[in-house]
Amino acid sequence: MTDSTPDGPPDVLLRDVVLDGAHRDVLLSGGRVAAVGDRLSAGAVAGGVVVDAGGAVLRPGLRDEHVHLTQWATARRRVDVSAAVSARHVAELLAQAAPAVDGLLVGHGFRDALWAEPPHRDLLDAALPGRPVVVVSQDLHTVWVNSAAAQRFGVTEPSGVLVEGPAMDLIAAAGDVEADVLDGWVLAATDAAAARGVTGVVDFEYAPPGDWVRRTATRPPGVRVRVGIWPEFLPGVVEAGLRSGDPLPGLLDPLTRDRLRTGPLKLFVDGSLGTRTAFCHDPYPDVEGSAAAGAAPRHGLLRLSPQELRQQLRRAHDAGLHLAVHAIGDAAVTVALDAFEAEGVGGRIEHAQQVGPADVPRFAALGVVASVQPRHAVDDRDACDVHWAAGVDRAFPYAALLAAGAEVVLGSDAPVAPLDPWDAVASAVHRSLDARPAWHPEQHLSLDDALAAASGGRRGVRVGEVADLVLLARDPAAVLADGGPDALRRSEVLATLVGGAFTHRAGV
Structure with missing residues (x-):
């Protein structure tokens, strides 16, 4: 994810950033880091903007190398049952939430690996008689339904529990909402990722690549997206002559073409x-x-x-x-x-x-x-x-x-874990x-090492590199030293730039 923007944003001069422990000015031009100096001339900014960073720490942008963006966008709107300690507890949580949810009731986040009693459709039937209920496991490899949902989705397994391929098919069916609604959710999810300093993701959502072309017809995503290819969609990708790193066909906006690229083939x-x-x-x-x-x-x-x-x-x-x-x-x-x-x-x-x-x-x-x-x-x-x-x-x-x-x-495997690189880094160091x-x-x-692994191997900001950057309120090392891993998880992101364009700006 080191593509530059061909028709890039206006030049940006970042005044007074902390880079490698020293206060510097950094010029961004043509989607890349053009210059680093002690006091760069504002005259070098051709038709661009000058931003006073006020001593914010400048670092390479962060990446999440494994996400399921549609599932994450959808899970943010599902009933969270991750706190459940048993199958019965899941049913109780869903029954409490049901009055506030119209139509199909979908829960997300159960972990049954240590439960004494297995999930079963009868437990959901007793708690929510006649109401279609689908519950997705935290790891996205198991789905559990009641009788009403089993009838709706054609599930014949007596327990109402499906795993692996059949589970993933049902999860996709349960998330079937109007395309324009779902597209709005996913684009909002990319903005939420940018707010945490994310500049790029690899999206392994089970969906045809064309979904991304449709949803970005109105605006580019808030992060760079490499769109993973599943075997079911491989013939069409090969027929179209798409190679990893190529822009998806049908994209007209240069900024969207730059941010949205063909990703890897995913195999299980x-x-x-x-x-x-x-x-x-x-x-x-x-x-x-x-x-x-x-x-x-x-x-x-x-x-x-x-x-x-x-x-x-x-x-x-x-x-x-x-x-x-x-x-x-x-x-x-x-x-x-x-x-x-x-x-x-x-x-x-x-x-x-x-x-x-x-x-x-x-x-x-x-x-x-x-x-x-x-x-x-x-x-x-x-x-x-x-x-x-x-x-x-x-x-x-x-x-x-x-x-x-x-x-x-x-990465995060979101929604299995939070789409937040600071959580990943904190979990890696402790x-x-x-x-x-x-x-x-x-x-x-x-x-x-954890920060480099979360930044595509980049350990600093260098002239000539792509201007995928994040501005932080404090140096991560100081945050960790003062507050430990929990404080690192809460790292304050002031701004995020992708190819030199602001995708999030809150504190500068």
Whole structure:
């Protein structure tokens, strides 16, 4: 995401920013950083603006390398059941919220990995008789419906619980609203991301790329968007001759063409830890009441055979598409790395939540990026200790990957975790959200490394680089030193610029 804006915004002279610990002026021109100096002349700003930053800290813009923007935009309007401690508690929360919601009642955020009683349609029927109810798990790999919703969406599973592909299909159907309404939600979501310093995302929403062309007909998104391609839509992308990094066809506005580009092909090797379908070398223990009981073998679910994966990688690579492979369990990571090696191509592994020691150095050796979501390590620590007890030392090995030379990039998997890079950075440098000690602190990243992983590898602002930038009220190191990870999560963003254009401006 280092594209410059061909018909860029007016020049901007940022007066008095703190850069590398010193007060500087920074000139932005043509979508890039044009000059850095002690006192640049305002006369150098051709038809642009001069902004007094008042000593704000200037840093590279932040990125979220793995989001589901439509799901995140929609989840912000669903009933939050993430606080539920049981299936019955979910039903109670939904019943309390139901009077304020018209039509289909959709909840989001349940985590059933440690529940004694599994989700079942009967629990929802008792709490909300006759009202169609759909409840989406926090990891987006499980969906739970009552009888009324089962009839509406054609669900025949007696428990009302679906996992993996069928669950994702139903989630998409439950989120079916008028296109103009949904487009407004998603564009507003990009603005909310910009307000947290985000300048670019990789969107892995399950939708045709043309949806983005439609929704940006009126204005560009608030961030750069690389639009992920799912296998179902690959034939049309190949037929159109689109390669990763190309603007989507049909975009007329130069600014929108610059911000909206073709992303990587996304492939699934396995499922998720929360659904107990991540494909692992060690078997899952028998857990009473598991929602996924009988849904997958005890080692998890292999969603693509090694041969099918290799064929998909080769086809996409030959078509000029970058490759992003979802692999969470350590056995799935091995399958993915083996396929990259066999085909002689690089790419990304999305999540890499459990990695065997022998596979850690293979990321760097094969040119495979580890696209990880640090908040998952914090949220899933208890589930890991139970379901991955035999391999917990292999879970979320961020420091080990970085030490072995791998390129590590951070994301959120929103709405699974907040679309907020400060949350990701804070979770990477300290793996705890409560008073308990950090979970496996040997895998913490330094603040500098975490910020670089959240900024596309950039560790500073240099002349000639794209002007994707963020202005902060305080230096992150000072924030962390004074207030710890929680304060870092609340970092104050004063302004965000994409290609030299303000996408958020609140304090300068």
